[in-house]
Amino acid sequence: MVNSNLATFSDWSFNSALAIYLVVLVLHAAEYGFTRNPDRKRELVGAGGPEIAPDLGSTITQGRTLPERLGRTAVALTVLAAGLHAVSLLLRGLATQRVPWGNMYEFGSAICLVAVVSWLVVLRKHDVRHIGAFVVLPMLLLLFVAGKLLYVEAAPLMPALRSYWITIHVSAAILASGVFLVSGVASLLYLIRLPHEANPERFAGMGPKLPTSAALDRLSYRLTVFAFPIFTFGIIAGAIWAESAWGRYWGWDPKETVSFISWVIYAGYLHARATAGWRGSRSAWVNVLGFATMIFNLFFVNLVTTGLHSYAGV
Amino acid sequence: MATIAFLRNTWRGLTSMRTALILLFLLALAALPGALLPQRLTASDKVAKYFEDNPNLAPVLDRMGLFNVFGSVWFSAIYVLLFISLVGCLVPRTAEYFKQMRAKPVLTPRNLARLPHHAESTVDSPAADVVAAARERLRGWRTDVRVEDDGSHTISAEKGFLREAGNLVFHFALMGMLVAIALGKMFGFEGQVIIHSGDAQGFCNSGIYAYDSFRPGLRVDGTELKPFCMRVDSFEATFLRNGQADSFHAKVSYQDADDLETGAWRQAGLEVNHPLRLAGGTVYLLGHGYSPRFTVTFPDGQKRTEATQWQTMNTVTLLSQGATKFDPPGVTDPEKRRTGQLAVTGLFAPTAAFEGTLMTSVFPDLRDPAVAVDVMRGDLGNESGKGQSIFEIDKSMVDSGRLKKVARQNLRIGEEIALDDGTRIRFDGVGRWVGVQVGYDPGRLGVLIAGVLVLLGLGASLSIKRRRVWLRATPAPEGAESARTVVEVGGLARTDQAGYGEEFTTLAADLLRPGKER
């Protein structure tokens, strides 16, 4: 029933992608490390005005600087790794004749792929390449946990999961989670950059190299605004599925409960940005908290508690 | 006066954005113990275990309602306050929205250069033409053209009203969803029942008594159930080689409300994820299990056959336990009857493996079924007035010596146990049962509709930008040599949504070159 050749190739692609991401991380870290702090004058102008941080790596006249070359290589390798990553999921799907997100390993891997792809999309529009390490690091950690600790052999789905709703509901959850990850990273960086802008002594090491707080804020907001309706849709689709699988659309199963909490917190984030006294760092914290609850749902609820959700106890 | 002021302030406070935000966070926080601690609603067995493991802590937590978070007073208080706040917030906003819909776009500000987006140029066309062309370009925007005292022509335009509409729809739909959920909770019910495969009588949704367990809504007393009947004709489960369940399929016959009059039976398949939707409720396949069949041949030659469902103990191997009980036939003397009752109790394995005489199950399918049973004789306690479990014998009867073990043996199909008095107990075969849940929730459709509206409202609200653009075309002062017009454009995004810049840039470029269009 399971094509074990394809499954083996899938694992092979996965491991290659993992290895390349590791190289990407090192390159981005080097890019970041070799980038010189922009001089203060330029930065003060930057803080209030232009939307995007000055392109820190490049000096206008000579060809590419070392950091820029490192960064560009990292992005090229990211594309390659993302390709292999996608292939590994595709082959899993083909090997098992089902969607490739039927257990926590596959689910976690798919979230990471979404995060990487959203990161690449962000890169096309925003000049934020030099913070790549901060995005790749958490993604890679998650991918490592999924691939090395939660790995399971390719197998068909259990009957409870055999429904077209798994395509709809779980893919929405994956899409939203991956985008929330990148958004959460942007908010965390914002929380470093903002105090630095108010007082250059604070986070004097990291602060100057980060994009402006305005740019980071906009980035995280846009990503969350993109992901939140998808997440909402995922929850509603899950309720519809639960209605036909378990006889009720909502039953406060642990996983449902934590999704509810995440949803309410993200709704709180969107509210906070429209509430006096809550814009800025407070709402950024809320966004980070939202992602923390998503991670909590992924690990704690799946691995520690047991509910009806069949990924539990892998 | 003071009370009115107090009430007004309270109301204002309650309906402020900040309060709504705090209440949202409180709601999230309040739900958290619902995920961290076992809940009566979903895992009453785990709650009991928690009490055993934490005998000191558990009662304290229980008093705070932490094992029933979603039914607790404080959880309800938070969401009720939140929704009151929501009403208080929505009513004025809706009124404001309709007022704005009819209002003209705001007058062009005196100094457009002060706006976040601004552009300027000088063109040859007369001011009136510039404005006319701009109006053409701004088709789809709400526009207002004015001529100012100094002869400048201005146009103010606004777009993106649907954003606020979407936001209102979203919030109203949330309220609608709460109402629909409440309706379902009041007028719905949920019941569980076990049906034997092949049992001609089946199950009828005719009253609460027909169920093994029943959870009524607040306004349900069981007298108004819409009747339907169903029986399970056959049940089939397939398993992968590693024992993982592969598929369950029950063939059922049913009579929905209308069929009950005509007496017609319809056929359907019941599967996980494929419930049977009837007028009286939706029937879900929840689980399945085995019922070993025993025939007792009494010393006088009379026979009795029973196949009671046994309870699944291990969901992977389907090792089951249970008690099949017999009354000696033809005995009228109650005293005699009470000393001669029999129970066959112990374990059933669909695929048995033995370690010495200890039996376990190694596979969930019926490959090599066997039972490991004790035969108990005496008083089963049926007349004690206590409710009897169908899965167990009454332990107190054993303890008081009125029920005694008279044999212990492992049996495969066809094998039998002989008792000292000549009674023979034969293990005949195995039947199957399925556990179904019947759910009736009249609020369901409403919740779904509200959910779709939530999504549509959210989509509109988060993707549409509310933005304004103004244009002022000032003719060159009279007597000036060239008849050139100074055109200024200013723009303002009214919402949090970033990214008006690009749109404004292209828009301004078009507006500043009126001649070049098309």
Ligand code: HEM
């Ligand atoms: C039942 C709980 C509530 C939830 C889950 C919720 C959720 C949301 C969400 C997700 C948004 C952002 C999407 C959008 O702009 O449409 C939003 C916006 C908004 N909500 Fe709520 N809300 C709730 C209650 C309230 C209450 C009680 C108020 C009034 C005090 C309120 C006022 C607003 C306002 C004014 C906005 C627009 C903010 C903006 O312009 O960005 N909401 N709400």
